[in-house]
Amino acid sequence: MQLSTEMLVRLKLAKGIGNLGIWQIIKALHDFELEGELTAYEIAELAGLRKTRWSFITSFNEVEEKVSFVMDTHLLITIYDELYPPLLKEMYNAPVILFYKGKKDLLKTSTLSFVGSRRATKVGLASCRKLIQELPKHFTIISGLARGIDAMSHKAAVMCGKRTISVIGSGLNVVYPKENQTLFDYLSKEELVISEYLNGTPPLKHNFPERNRIIAGLSMGTVVIEAKQRSGSLITCERAMEEGREVFAVPGEILTGNSNGCHQLIQQGAKCVFSVEDILAEIS
Numbered sequence: 001m002q003l004s005t006e007m008l009v010r011l012k013l014a015k016g017i018g019n020l021g022i023w024q025i026i027k028a029l030h031d032f033e034l035e036g037e038l039t040a041y042e043i044a045e046l047a048g049l050r051k052t053r054w055s056f057i058t059s060f061n062e063v064e065e066k067v068s069f070v071m072d073t074h075l076l077i078t079i080y081d082e083l084y085p086p087l088l089k090e091m092y093n094a095p096v097i098l099f100y101k102g103k104k105d106l107l108k109t110s111t112l113s114f115v116g117s118r119r120a121t122k123v124g125l126a127s128c129r130k131l132i133q134e135l136p137k138h139f140t141i142i143s144g145l146a147r148g149i150d151a152m153s154h155k156a157a158v159m160c161g162k163r164t165i166s167v168i169g170s171g172l173n174v175v176y177p178k179e180n181q182t183l184f185d186y187l188s189k190e191e192l193v194i195s196e197y198l199n200g201t202p203p204l205k206h207n208f209p210e211r212n213r214i215i216a217g218l219s220m221g222t223v224v225i226e227a228k229q230r231s232g233s234l235i236t237c238e239r240a241m242e243e244g245r246e247v248f249a250v251p252g253e254i255l256t257g258n259s260n261g262c263h264q265l266i267q268q269g270a271k272c273v274f275s276v277e278d279i280l281a282e283i284s
Contacts, residue, residue: 001029008078009067011043012097012198015059016052019196022096024048026079074099074172074199083107091217091243095196101172101188106140106163112283113142113215113240115233116149116225117258124226124258125152127250131223132156134276140165142219144211145180145193149225149233154183158191165192167214169207176203212236221246221283223273227261234261237270246282248273 003011003026011022028046038046040060044053077083077098085107088094112135114128128149132141133156140163143153157164166187170176172195175184187193196214197207212232216222216239224247227233237247247270252259266272271282 002080003029005076005078005080006067006071008096009070009076010060010063013059013063013066013070014056016049016054016056017044017047019095020093021047021049023093026096070198075101075104077104077107085218087111087220088214088217091213091239093213094217095214098194098196099172099198100192100194102190102192103163104192106165106192107218109140109163110138111140111142111165111219112279113219113222113236114149114153114225115143115212115215115222115236116227117231117233118146118148118150119258120148120152120226121258124149124250124252128152128225129156129159131250131273131276131279132162133160135162135279137162142167142215144168144208144215145176145184145187147177147179151180151183154187154191158186163191165194165218167211167218168193168195168203169197169211170203171195171197171199171201173199174202208232209235213239216240216245217243219245221248221279223248223250223279224262224265224270225250226252226258227265228257229260229264231261234265237265241268246271248279248282 025046040057044056049056079096141153141157142165143150145166145168154164175181212235216236222237222240224233224237240247249262249265249270250273251262
């Protein structure tokens with residue numbers, strides 16, 4: 001048995017169940033070949049809900065009328081769709097629904113992600129631009145639309161005629177940071193912007209580690225530039241390493257600590273990058 005798109009949206013809207021809970025339902029339906037319409041109580045059992053069970057059951061019954069609105073106002077791809085990226089589907093806790101704006105066929109392309117400091121230096125930004133410009137044109141560049149390296153990654157890709165995908169940590173009608181509104185508007189029409197969050201979802205702090213796992217999961221490899229030892233960029237790299245993907249780190253100066261995270265990754269086995277050939281040597 002396969003959950004319908006309407007049911008996936010309904011589960012997405014319901015309170016008390018997260019993406020992992022929905023995956024437990026999908027797995028149970030596959031393992032036990034269950035058939036027929038499930039009650040909210042049966043779904044809560046399959047999802048293994050305990051503390052949030054009654055909140056979910058109440059919410060599940062209340063959100064039914066909202067499903068049609070979401071289906072009418074959101075462009076979406078589910079885990080069952082042929083266009084859902086195979087690389088992303090391989091990862092732990094892959095998002096069961098992706099909402100998108102732009103050219104969804106970019107999800108079929110060869111992908112590399114670029115991440116790094118929001119307070120990137122001129123050298124860091126120039127390094128990012130140089131690497132992206134020198135990559136072969138068939139690579140699509142993935143990043144997160146944040147300040148610094150993220151924004152430069154998207155801009156560099158556009159400037160040199162490559163495609164780019166932005167993964168954001170809010171609903172697709174909430175742009176963060178606001179200074180990237182023009183860039184967002186362009187990418188959402190000419191390139192691709194995706195999110196696992198419903199419209200109206202604000203850029204909450206805990207959304208960004210979740211966003212980072214999607215960036216890592218979509219990519220054959222992740223390039224990190226100017227990351228401190230405690231940064232969201234390292235979370236992305238950790239997720240990439242867990243999924244057996246390539247991680248590339250650009251070394252930097254040692255005076256300010258701005259690249260200490262990159263140096264730590266190199267010590268842990270990430271490929272040290274001095275030129276684009278260092279990336280291409282590992283990515284076929």
